[in-house]
């Protein structure tokens with residue numbers, strides 16, 4: 001091995017005297033910031049505690065099995081939460097049934113298929129066009145070619161607008177649901193119409209959450225699968241999707257807890273604020289069942305002047321909050337238990 | 343731990359132990375056509391070529407990453423690709439099983455004859471090709487599943503029945519069996535980095551490919567795990583063609599039969615592009631390099 005003597009090696013630096021170690025000193029801005037952040041956190045927590053405790057104090061007395069099992073009534077002592085509970089359960093089933101598959105499919109397409117390998121497919125299509133096909137086949141290839149050309153722009157447009165959709169006020173979704181499901185599709189103002197409206201409402205949230213979860217799976221998983229001779233679909237289905245599933249489910253639950261508390265869009269598509277019917281729990285009957293839901297019932301009760309209605313409203317809020325808490329707990333457990341550190 | 347690894351340049355002399363699997367894993371098909379048409383420069387030490395790269399070039403968008411690579415890669419031998427980082431070693435390797443198809447904006451030109459047929463041709467099915475030319479990546483990338491599932495996935499997508507014997511054989515070949523035979527159902531992530539990388543090699547072997555490409559397979563591993571993998575590479579080279587990218591010249595010297603040295607060439611102002619500087623047997627490259635850039639690199643004056 002050749003060792004080259006560097007020309008003109010610089011002389012070693014003179015041994016400097018060691019500077020004494022600095023003493024501890026206070027940093028006021030650091031302290032100030034710490035107290036500020038702590039103070040703001042305390043305010044938030046205090047507000048939450050105040051909210052929950054005032055609701056519990058007001059409503060705990062009215063909470064009983066009878067309250068959960070009884071149907072609504074104009075007599076506050078007899079009125080129960082059963083119809084509202086049933087309505088919300090059926091709403092959630094319908095919402096998830098429609099929003100989940102569509103949302104996850106859209107996320108898979110946008111994340112894994114829409115932007116990939118446009119060049120390769122374009123080249124392939126153009127080569128096949130050049131190799132003298134004719135008639136319908138050539139026309140079809142030309143359609144595909146133009147689609148491949150505009151696809152990136154379409155995908156970008158969809159991309160931007162999904163985020164926008166997630167920020168649209170929920171009452172707008174109510175109006176949309178009224179126009180499409182009740183107006184155009186002719187579905188009666190029922191649990192079905194409400195569930196479909198909520199499905200549209202949380203669709204962008206599910207898509208965004210599912211895309212995040214898919215993106216969190218390292219590309220090496222997908223490429224590793226494809227390097228073994230798997231198609232992209234096989235790689236995504238058997239490796240990427242299962243790895244992303246806990247994240248997708250977490251996002252789905254959070255989206256559902258958004259949907260279960262929605263009131264405004266349900267009022268627009270014909271939510272019942274007062275009624276004495278008891279809706280069936282069978283989601284197949286939802287097209288004929290009146291649109292009951294927990295937040296609607298609470299809304300109606302808080303609107304009444306009598307104090308005893310305020311008490312059962314508080315009891316209803318406790319049930320709704322407990323449901324939300326359980327849903328969020330499941331989401332947190334899912335995330336902690338199954339989230340992978342890649 | 344085997345310690346019979348000495349840094350000699352004549353890897354062929356090392357004793358070779360092979361366990362031939364019952365199902366005759368030695369690939370025999372698809373080498374007949376076009377053989378010897380353009381056999382390249384005579385290299386008596388090396389066998390017939392399985393890949394023939396002809397003026398291969400790769401662009402990423404408007405950047406030319408690799409230009410004018412022409413070389414033969416001999417069958418059932420280990421070819422090492424060395425060179426400074428960014429010279430296009432990975433890019434070149436990814437062309438060999440069309441993984442560059444998956445990189446948005448990547449364009450490949452030139453020819454890569456595989457058993458005489460151009461594998462870059464647009465009517466060649468890349469999915470089928472990757473079943474015959476496997477790949478192991480720099481960072482161990484097991485699937486987040488059990489050890490067994492990791493091995494079986496490739497078999498399933500290639501229509502090989504995933505029997506217990508085949509799983510065992512792949513793990514034996516990858517020198518991992520003894521360490522994992524009692525815990526096949528464990529998460530692959532519970533293995534150490536070196537074990538994970540051997541699992542990835544086992545996963546590639548299980549598909550019974552003809553070629554295995556490895557992109558710096560040891561760069562994330564400690565020296566002992568590295569030696570284990572080098573041992574295993576030498577053991578399987580009899581059955582598979584191996585193309586290994588490495589930035590470690592000692593490793594290239596220890597394991598390879600043929601060495602390709604790539605480097606970066608400045609074209610116009612500011613533009614840099616990877617080229618093949620020299621290719622030859624390991625002995626030629628390390629004892630008598632012809633290109634001054636190769637000599638500068640292997641004597642450690644550059645890079």
Ligand SMILES: Nc1ncnc2c1ncn2[C@@H]1O[C@H](COP(=O)(O)OP(=O)(O)O)[C@@H](O)[C@H]1O
Pocket residue numbers: 402407425426427428429430431432433434445616
């Ligand atoms: N996916 C990619 N997109 C764009 N440029 C890339 C990509 N991969 C590699 N390159 C570029 O190609 C050149 C060669 O890269 P690479 O093949 O990774 O080199 P090496 O493996 O020898 O370090 C580099 O200049 C790098 O920036």
Ligand SMILES: [Mg+2]
Pocket residue numbers: 431432433557
């Ligand atoms: Mg590289």
